[in-house]
Amino acid sequence: MTSMLFAAAVLANLKVVATTGEYGALASAIGGPRIAVTVLAKPTEDPHFVDAKPSHLVTLNKADVLIQGGAELEQGWLPPLLEGARNAKILPGSPGHVKAGEGVTLIDVPAALDRSQGDLHGAGNPHFMMDPGNARIVARHLAEVFCAADAGSCADYRTGLAAFEQALDGRLAAWTARLAPFRGTPITTYHPTWKYFAARFGLVSDVFLEPKPGIPPSPPHLAEVITAMTSRRIPIVLVEPFQSRKTAEAVASRTGATVVSVGQFPGSLPGTEGDYLKLMDANVEAIASALEKAKGR
């Protein structure tokens, strides 16, 4: 496995490192065989916490391009890794250091940075890739970066981008249609991960199991959540692989809601490895079929 990756890295023009899988998937879709992509965080791992391994430092040391979200999601672990990797090409401010969130309109941007208000991320909500419209912005940004770093293959990157955008258009229409019957439906999520997704597809995401981002659920808060879910008849609770499914199930069992497994990263759900579109297919289908069943009851 490692030797195969190594061979690919030797043949490729650009060595690209992505902090999380959705950026890696977009980069592969655009660059195809011209680039070799390595993803640092495992898809089932909480991207707020990634444990550094020697291989991470080696990968970063040899990288031409680093893609990070740029909205402070990785602030706990990426800066020391970058310092240790000693690679000027990917330091902040260099052309090889890509902030995927640039050009994306972030929500939840605090007016003033006040830690006591639960603003884990001063730059805004970093889960913007759950809106496929933002994936398009990021993909265009990546194609530009690849063109600048490897001008000889620019035509290929543009072709890759066009193919990705065409596929995205088709899927976006299908996803919108699939979720259209549920417009205005409120959903509960563990962390404010799905606000961009909800805004795109007309769902309402304002109930969270965490009292504040990053703080484990407390009993009084869960009691409030249960009251809100009962009175507003919220039919589903979204939970990701690294979040506490037990908490979600405890709340769901008291309110008659269904727990739905979803994921932010390709590979978070089985069968979605390395493919952003397949991941969103799986997310949309999981949410839509759960909402359908809830409606039927």
Next chain:
Amino acid sequence: MELFTLWLWPLIALLVLPGLLVYFGLHVVERGVIFVDLALAQIAALGVCVALAMGAEAHHSLLPYAMAVSFTLIGAALFAWTRFRHARVPQEAIIGIVYVVAAAAATLVLSHTAEGDEALKNLLVGNVLLVTKGEVLRTAALFAAIGLVHLLLRRRFLLVTFDEDAARAQGVRLRLWDFLFYATFGITVTSFVQITGVYLVFSYLIVPAVCGALLTAGVQARLAIGWAVALVAGVSGLLISVYGTSLDLPTGPTIVCCFGFLLAISGVVVKLRR
């Protein structure tokens, strides 16, 4: 070999810093307060959490560090004060209670700040791979100072740990010396935890001291064996995790397992000698 520069500071950290930990380990094992390092690290973490709750930024102000040191001193006083002669309650029970209460209190304090788990995790889960030149030099200077204090006062410290009754007979002020011991120990542990994380601190304290105690009786010989064990485990763990590219192992846990392996070898050696 250009990649060697990537591992230079972790390697220096593993060569230089554990020496003091191994020395403290002899005391800790002899006193039978095996988990006191975890408790002191957790108390220091609670101090940082209180600073965060008071509105300090984690890495940009002096308040968190000052609070960590103050809380460590309070912990040191607590452990010095709870050493009783023929106690009905073993001190290890008190240490365990302090550990869980400090951990729980940190969670409570942080539930009113935004950084929550993230901050707490960063405090207790250092990663030796990411250590910077500045951290190594600062910590080495601090350890040299603490080491010097213990070198100058070694007779008293060793007497209080290894022969409590004689110390009492000589009229040594046990509470004061215990406090000094736990204060210097606590500051050492708190600094080391931020570089390597809790598991590695525990391993560096306990395993070399236990290997030494298994293999020999004299304090100096134990210290020598302990230092050898610490060096071999640290360097081989780093090398395995760095050059065993097909395994791709994280460094800290690899070092801990090397310690386990060396302890097993010591056990076999002891059996064969009998």
